Amino acid sequence: MSHNKETTTMSSNNMFSKGKKSGHECELRPGGMLVQKRDSNSDRNSDSAAMSTIMVKVKYGSAYHELRVSSHASFGELKKMLRECTGLHAQDQKLMFKKKERDSKSYLDVERVRDGSKLVLFEKIESRERRMLETLRIAKKEKTSKSLKEINHQVQPLAHKVSALEAGASTGEVVAELHIESLTENLMRILITLNEIFAEGDLKLQKSEQVRRVQKHIETLDTLKMKREKNVPQKIKAVEEQQLKHWDSVVVTTKWETFD
Structure with missing residues (x-):
């Protein structure tokens, strides 16, 4: 023994x-x-060697979709394939297997999905609505950003002209009233456009900064106009008033021609 x-x-x-x-x-x-x-790796490799793909049947509404997919694919990858069949966004899909919703990160083989397994697909209405709202929010944000950039490009040359007038006035140069009125009108139009733009977050700060910038230029022009009123002789003022009237009539005529 x-x-x-x-x-x-x-x-x-x-x-x-x-x-x-x-x-x-x-x-x-x-x-x-x-x-x-x-x-686990050797298991997966041996399984892959035995059966790398499986056929699953997915019911969506009254339709059935047969898909050949890797047995080691995730439910998220299966949802991407279903999007091509159904047009339903992967985020809006609720994929059921054995009466239980499966997470996109879960794997088919781990959840025991086999060749010939049947799944059911539903649409997540709330998810679709949230995604659509988010898409609209992003689009609106991009539009606001683009508008603010365009306005910034419009303000730049006007700002240079205001600075030039201010520099000329500081050396005793007589500033033409026509220039002051024209710049003020253009800046006021931009200010109205800015006030009509709805912005949130960082874009709201950008908008506020541009509003302050435009208002500052308008205030500078108002100051130049007041100084000019005190220093310019009446004779020059009378000539410029005629120029302004002529300029206004040209603007009105141009507008009528445009509408015609």
């Missing part, structure tokens, strides 16, 4: 040592069988 027990012990030791020499980790299965231990 002792001899047999010793022989059995030596035999078991030889089995373990053999497993170690081959470089593989072993595990003892129920019944005393010693086998090579399989990790």
Whole structure:
């Protein structure tokens, strides 16, 4: 008996040592069988070798869609394929398997989806509405940003002209009233456009900064106009009033021609 027990012990030791020499980790299965231990990667590779793709049947409304997909794909990848079939955005899809909604990050093989498995697809109405609102919000933000950039380009040349008038007035140069009125009118139009723009967050700060900038230029022109009123002789004022009337009539005529 002792001899047999010793022989059995030596035999078991030889089995373990053999497993170690081959470089593989072993595990003892129920019944005393010693086998090579399989990790998840080896399982996945062997499964892939046996069956890399499966056919699943998805019911959406009254229609059925048969899709061939990798057995190791995620539900999210399956949703992307279903989008091509149904036109339903992946974020708006509710994919059910065995009466339970499956997460997009879950894998088909892990959730035991097999060849010939049946799934049911529903549309997430609330998700679609949220996504549409978010799309509209982004589009509106992009439009506001574009409008503010365009206004900034419009203000730049006007700002240079205001600075030029201010510099000329500081050296004693007589500033033409026509120039002051024209610049003021253009800046007022821009100010009205800015007030009509709805902005949020960073864009709201950008809008407020542009409003302050335009208002500052208008205030500068008002100051130049008041100084001019005090210093310009009446004779020059009378000539300029005639120029202004002529300029107004040209503007009105131009507008009528445009409408015609």
